[in-house]
Amino acid sequence: MTLNTAPRIHASLLILGASVFLLTACNATFWRTFFSATGGLGLSHLPLHLGSFALLVLLFNACLNLINFRFIVKPVLVVLFMATSATYYFMNEYGTAIDKSMIQNLLETDVHEALELLNWKLLLTITLLGILPSLLVWRTQIVFCAGKRGLVLQAANIGGSLLVAAILLFLFFKSLAPALREHRELRYLLAPTNYIQAINGYVKQRRAQALVVAPLGMDATRRASAGGNSARSVTLIVLGETARAANFSLNGYARLTNPELSKQADLLNFTNVQSCGTATAVSVPCVFSALGRENYSDDKAHAQQGLLDVLSHAGFGVLWRDNNSGCKGTCDRVDVEDLSKADPGNKWCVDDECYDERLLDGLPELIRKARKDLVIVLHQKGSHGPAYWKRAPAAFQRFGPVCRTNQLESCSRESIVAAYDNSILYTDHFLNQAIELLKASGEKEQLNTAMLYFSDHGESLGEHNMYLHGAPYVISPAEQREVPFMLWLSEGFRSRFHIDQRCLAARTGQSFSHDNVFHSVLGMHRISTAVYNPGLDIFGPCTHES
Structure with missing residues (x-):
């Protein structure tokens, strides 16, 4: 038994x-x-x-x-x-x-x-x-x-x-x-x-998400230029990942994490900008929508078209280049290039991922072949954690000692911050390279060029015993909400779209948020549509008709 x-x-x-x-x-x-x-x-x-x-x-x-x-x-x-x-x-x-x-x-x-x-x-x-x-x-x-x-x-x-x-x-x-x-x-x-x-x-x-996406900005048109500069425009929108404003030396951070951008004479750095969310899945669809943070919900964002669609309606060529985990629905109706998969033959790829400079590969040729105004979104890998040390090539591992494990509890806070700062240092280089590429293409192809950079959200690095990001917005710390925001405009771009650089420079200390992005991108390209809100356009007070 x-x-x-x-x-x-x-x-x-x-x-x-x-x-x-x-x-x-x-x-x-x-x-x-x-x-x-x-x-x-x-x-x-x-x-x-x-x-x-x-x-x-x-x-x-x-x-x-x-x-x-x-x-x-x-x-x-x-x-x-x-x-x-x-x-x-x-x-x-x-x-x-x-x-x-x-x-x-x-x-x-x-x-x-x-x-x-x-x-x-x-x-x-x-x-x-x-x-x-x-x-x-x-x-x-x-x-x-x-x-x-x-x-x-x-x-x-x-x-x-x-x-x-x-x-x-x-x-x-x-x-x-x-x-x-x-x-x-x-x-x-x-x-x-x-x-x-x-x-x-x-x-x-x-379950509540609509199966049919409602059109948005179908009436979008470009206002005629009053000046003689009608050369094509190329705008890079660089969507950063997990970059917090506090660790940019342009914002007063003690470490020199922006040695290259600090030498760009025409760069405008906005110092008081809030994100729409604390995680990519929220911030990315939110920042490219017309909803704004207070009205945003995932089902609303997926139920209507967004910024990239309105740009297409206005006659722009639109391309999304991705070195991250996708566009979260914002690029569903435009051209997309996924560069996040490792290519052993590409110099920017190591092991199972690629550094952000891969996003710049082939851009000059792409710009040269285009026959209309372009808006190109570059979605960075940026400073995504907890493996911060993987986000920057060896040449940019300048701060140390560096935490080289995803078990952050086994590292000192100083080594975690050092690894993160190296990723910001590399983002500084990447953005500077993007600007130099625009300068070179603009001069060679007689183009008007611009770059807009902002991060999707910030990051906690041990403050209040919190790490990473994704805290509920209502209780999230400032480190997860305060993001970098930069703008570079070529002289030709400013001339074509009648933008006053000094006026913009005077606004860099004012309070802005992701809510301003949708309307500012329309405003900087002088796009007229019923969904445009001039009150949220950073460029609004700084443009003139002639």
């Missing part, structure tokens, strides 16, 4: 134990923030902290009892343990909060970027907090009460848990309410409710 040695546990105790495990083992970031929000650790706050813990255990217990049925409870708990263990790692190591935009950013990132986040500590965390508890649950024999008795017991568990939770909430409401109101980030830190709510929001958002 074979003995069954599998451990046995009653279904109600399993659910209670799972609730305690999730709250204790997988929510260190939440509890650190909660303790800080409620006055810190101490005997005087112990009743509040114990009561809050009991309150959350009871709420988890009530929710999990809804799936406490034979053949259902085990798979659900395994999924929860695995997903929560991974969530715990990213929240604990990088200070990441989980909301709908973070889920969108995760699902829309490419495989290469995702692989950069993998390391032994992540695998160890998932093993200890995900795989081992899952194996234990899977091999445990769960005892269920049969028939009506089981349903009554389950209903009693849910009702009793909710009743006691309500009593605890009433007792501690006066202390909890201010903390929850002033620290809204707490709801983004409590796992697994944070990612369950985020996934639900993302799914609803995707």
